[in-house]
Amino acid sequence: MQGVVEKVYERVVDRNRGEAEFHQAVREVLESLEPVITKHPSYAEGALLERLVEPERQIIFRVPWVDDAGEVHVQRGFRIEFNSALGPYKGGLRFHPSVNAGIIKFLGFEQIFKNALTAQGIGGGKGGSDFDPHGRSDAEVMRFCQSFMTELARHIGPSTDVPAGDIGVGGREIGYLFGQYKRLRNAYDAGVLTGKGLTWGGSLVRTEATGYGTVLFAQSMLATKGQSLEGKRVAVSGAGNVAIYAIEKAQQLGAAPITFSDSSGYVVDEAGVDLDLLKQVKEVERGRVKDYVDRRPGARLVVDGSVWDVPVDVALPCATQNELDGAAAATLLRGGCAVVAEGANMPSTPEAVAAFQSAGILYAPGKASNAGGVATSALEMEQNAGRTRWDFDTAESKLAAIMSDIHDSCVTAADEYGRPGDYVLGANVAGFTRVADVMIAHGIV
Ligand code: NDP
Numbered sequence: 001m002q003g004v005v006e007k008v009y010e011r012v013v014d015r016n017r018g019e020a021e022f023h024q025a026v027r028e029v030l031e032s033l034e035p036v037i038t039k040h041p042s043y044a045e046g047a048l049l050e051r052l053v054e055p056e057r058q059i060i061f062r063v064p065w066v067d068d069a070g071e072v073h074v075q076r077g078f079r080i081e082f083n084s085a086l087g088p089y090k091g092g093l094r095f096h097p098s099v100n101a102g103i104i105k106f107l108g109f110e111q112i113f114k115n116a117l118t119a120q121g122i123g124g125g126k127g128g129s130d131f132d133p134h135g136r137s138d139a140e141v142m143r144f145c146q147s148f149m150t151e152l153a154r155h156i157g158p159s160t161d162v163p164a165g166d167i168g169v170g171g172r173e174i175g176y177l178f179g180q181y182k183r184l185r186n187a188y189d190a191g192v193l194t195g196k197g198l199t200w201g202g203s204l205v206r207t208e209a210t211g212y213g214t215v216l217f218a219q220s221m222l223a224t225k226g227q228s229l230e231g232k233r234v235a236v237s238g239a240g241n242v243a244i245y246a247i248e249k250a251q252q253l254g255a256a257p258i259t260f261s262d263s264s265g266y267v268v269d270e271a272g273v274d275l276d277l278l279k280q281v282k283e284v285e286r287g288r289v290k291d292y293v294d295r296r297p298g299a300r301l302v303v304d305g306s307v308w309d310v311p312v313d314v315a316l317p318c319a320t321q322n323e324l325d326g327a328a329a330a331t332l333l334r335g336g337c338a339v340v341a342e343g344a345n346m347p348s349t350p351e352a353v354a355a356f357q358s359a360g361i362l363y364a365p366g367k368a369s370n371a372g373g374v375a376t377s378a379l380e381m382e383q384n385a386g387r388t389r390w391d392f393d394t395a396e397s398k399l400a401a402i403m404s405d406i407h408d409s410c411v412t413a414a415d416e417y418g419r420p421g422d423y424v425l426g427a428n429v430a431g432f433t434r435v436a437d438v439m440i441a442h443g444i445v
Pocket of ligand 1: 165166168169170210237238239241242263264319320321345370371373374
């Protein structure tokens with residue numbers, strides 16, 4: 001990096017000490033912007049870049065709750081309202097013990113560009129807590145969610161800030177959060193949260209959207225080479241919402257997903273993942289990946305390796321940030337992997353991204369390939385505002401059209417800056433210019 005973008009980056013590091021993931025996310029975007037600033041110096045005027053990397057508002061709050069044994073716990077809650085140029089802040093809530101300000105800031109920053117790419121009129125935000133739902137009873141999760149929402153409700157609203165799910169926050173948690181919001185406000189503001197249940201304002205396809213969208217993006221990338229997913233061996237990491245529906249869509253398109261994982265290890269099922277069993281174990285029983293292996297002859301559990309050791313044609317990282325490092329990327333490339341589409345946010349380290357790019361394979365950054373989730377959240381908001389409900393095929397065809405548009409926007413921007421096939425540059429530049437143009441129109445705010 002050099003010039004103005006380097007100065008902006010140095011200031012980010014200086015002002016946000018110890019927030020390594022936030023630095024990493026900012027660096028990746030700023031590096032892509034160098035050619036844009038050279039061609040259009042006006043984007044560096046009015047401290048636009050400095051404003052872009054500073055959240056509009058950061059809310060950090062205490063979340064006390066009582067467990068089933070009567071013991072009191074104190075968690076920390078976050079909501080980072082990063083950028084509202086394009087619409088109300090929009091982004092998920094993550095409940096995981098690793099959550100801190102830097103993680104939420106990196107996710108909120110990525111969300112700005114992702115949401116811009118969807119062209120759905122949504123700004124960027126993210127939130128969460130260091131609460132760990134694993135092993136907690138429904139009643140404990142409910143009490144935590146109620147305490148969390150008691151503070152969060154002051155800051156959100158259908159036209160202000162619209163949270164959704166992320167790691168550790170699924171339909172159960174959104175239900176408890178919505179129930180408490182409604183009670184506090186005495187208003188049925190369906191559009192205040194997305195990922196709701198289908199009987200109380202949720203949208204068909206929202207559950208599937210992130211995983212489906214990731215696979216559709218991979219299919220679009222392959223189509224630029226005259227290929228498809230048909231017959232391809234696929235490695236998926238994670239076994240949560242994104243992973244399960246990435247596996248489902250990959251199977252529908254004729255590919256063979258053979259892995260999934262959680263924090264206890266990864267599973268290889270050479271016969272192809274039994275999706276009904278995986279859903280039963282993970283969605284119904286909230287079990288561990290070992291429970292799948294116990295009931296599936298031929299599947300094996302590996303607890304001391306990396307899911308990226310398995311030779312495949314396509315890799316779909318769908319667990320968490322920085323889960324795929326430089327060494328894992330080298331192993332994947334040696335095994336013949338030619339496509340990587342990120343379902344998770346920033347799952348590849350900078351070394352892994354560099355390895356994929358210098359090998360010239362098809363590589364899609366999460367802010368483009370996993371945007372189907374938030375795009376379908378925007379479709380849920382649209383249905384809520386119109387007090388209407390679309391059928392599955394209507395919602396899925398809208399998702400497919402949005403993913404195709406995002407793919408084409410990335411390709412066009414990469415071509416414009418002389419880097420054909422560079423989806424990192426394409427996503428960052430296409431997302432940035434949409435936000436930056438509106439920030440300029442809104443003046444210094
Ligand atoms: P879930 O909580 O449903 O599932 C997460 C999965 O990843 C679990 O299997 C979990 O295992 C595993 N995992 C999480 N952290 C780790 C870790 N540190 N090490 C190993 N495994 C881990 O989350 P989602 O599927 O919703 O989210 C997955 C990723 O996709 C995240 O990066 C999220 O930000 C991103 N994303 C999600 C969207 C959505 O719509 N849900 C939208 C866009 C992006 P375990 O249970 O053992 O922790």
